[in-house]
Amino acid sequence: MYGSLAVLGVLCLPVLLMPYRWNIALARWWTGLVLGAFEKLIGVRTVIKGEENLPDGSYFVAMKHQAMWETLKVNHLFDNPAIILKQELMWIPIFGWWAAKLRMISVDRGAHAKALRKMLNEAKRECQAGRKIVIFPQGTRTPPGTKNPYKPGVAAIYKTLNVPVVPAAVTSGLCWPKKGYGYTPGTITVEFLPPIPPGLPRKEFMAELESRIETATDRLVAEAGAS
Numbered sequence: 001m002y003g004s005l006a007v008l009g010v011l012c013l014p015v016l017l018m019p020y021r022w023n024i025a026l027a028r029w030w031t032g033l034v035l036g037a038f039e040k041l042i043g044v045r046t047v048i049k050g051e052e053n054l055p056d057g058s059y060f061v062a063m064k065h066q067a068m069w070e071t072l073k074v075n076h077l078f079d080n081p082a083i084i085l086k087q088e089l090m091w092i093p094i095f096g097w098w099a100a101k102l103r104m105i106s107v108d109r110g111a112h113a114k115a116l117r118k119m120l121n122e123a124k125r126e127c128q129a130g131r132k133i134v135i136f137p138q139g140t141r142t143p144p145g146t147k148n149p150y151k152p153g154v155a156a157i158y159k160t161l162n163v164p165v166v167p168a169a170v171t172s173g174l175c176w177p178k179k180g181y182g183y184t185p186g187t188i189t190v191e192f193l194p195p196i197p198p199g200l201p202r203k204e205f206m207a208e209l210e211s212r213i214e215t216a217t218d219r220l221v222a223e224a225g226a227s
Helices: 002-011 013-017 020-043 069-077 087-091 095-101 113-128 153-161 202-223
Strands: 044-049 060-063 082-086 105-107 133-135 165-170 186-192
Touching: 002 013, 002 020, 002 095, 013 020, 013 095, 020 044, 020 069, 020 095, 060 069, 060 153, 069 186, 082 087, 082 113, 087 095, 087 105, 105 113, 113 133, 113 153, 133 153, 153 202, 165 202, 186 202
Parallel strands: 044 186, 060 133, 060 165, 082 105, 082 133
Antiparallel strands: 165 186
């Protein structure tokens, strides 16, 4: 993954000057290359559930974050998604250049009000442009069996966008570790859950979102025999 990013990122720098759709196609090709290699070399298959829960029209996705896998896979679950990334990733040479070109949305996790408004304005702009916003509400990779709090930024986006949010559970951490090289053969499941309608009070929304994602994730992990 890192080797191909470094080599192809440099060789394809002229594409940054090309039309936006060229860059989208290149990003989709590279993420597909990495995911394909991962599946073939490690012995991993992917199962997608709950696609009937994706509503028509505008919505955003709040996805469980267990591994690097889902940051790549969302490019193949949605057409040109706008992923909310921590600001530090935008500073990485090559990766950050492409992320900026693809209009990914950066968030300063030590956010002052001005930085938060910037993130919300960008999310609203991309949503109105027809892109699917994808946020990892815990803000960091959380392997199976561990807990991290849900960050308030997802509630701010929920209120600002005023569209349904689709919770999504994943089990990527069973096959792709947060750190190290302990990759494991198996099945990674993504499950889209029934959408939460707009307009709920903040505390009620946060509780409902966390309950749906964590309950579904624990169930999928248990079904995989890793409870």
